[in-house]
Amino acid sequence: MYRRTANGLELLCVHPGGPYLQHRDAGAWSIPKGVPEPDEALFRAACREFTEETGLSSTPPYLPLGEVRQKGGKVVHAWAFEGDTPPGWQPTSNTFELEWPPQSGRQQRFPEIDRAAWLDPDTARQKLNAAQAALVDRLDAMLSRANPADVG
Numbered sequence: 001m002y003r004r005t006a007n008g009l010e011l012l013c014v015h016p017g018g019p020y021l022q023h024r025d026a027g028a029w030s031i032p033k034g035v036p037e038p039d040e041a042l043f044r045a046a047c048r049e050f051t052e053e054t055g056l057s058s059t060p061p062y063l064p065l066g067e068v069r070q071k072g073g074k075v076v077h078a079w080a081f082e083g084d085t086p087p088g089w090q091p092t093s094n095t096f097e098l099e100w101p102p103q104s105g106r107q108q109r110f111p112e113i114d115r116a117a118w119l120d121p122d123t124a125r126q127k128l129n130a131a132q133a134a135l136v137d138r139l140d141a142m143l144s145r146a147n148p149a150d151v152g
Contacts, residue, residue, distance in 0.1 A: 055092030
């Protein structure tokens, strides 16, 4: 999701929940994303995962941003859309179970997303997983070509 403000373009980015990235900032953030269900179209999966991770709905029109391959090999397919969050909004993410601490035998529940923020493109490039910065570049370029006066 992106929005245009008086200060320019902003992108909704999310920080993964759970203990592993809890104290990491630069390079740890992501776009809302997830894994498609068997036989689920990638675009439908993207819309579903956005809602599951944020509690918000996506709305057309959608801008296809293509795909990126993250360092670990995961391929991320992305679409962007313009929108905004309601005042006071906080993400209402689904959760996952993880044995924590490791080898303790205890299962704990963690939110998939522990926080979200509107970030300008430069900040997003720093905070996002390195491969996902290319998605910011693509969106920025598309919007700059379409409406150069609207994007700062």
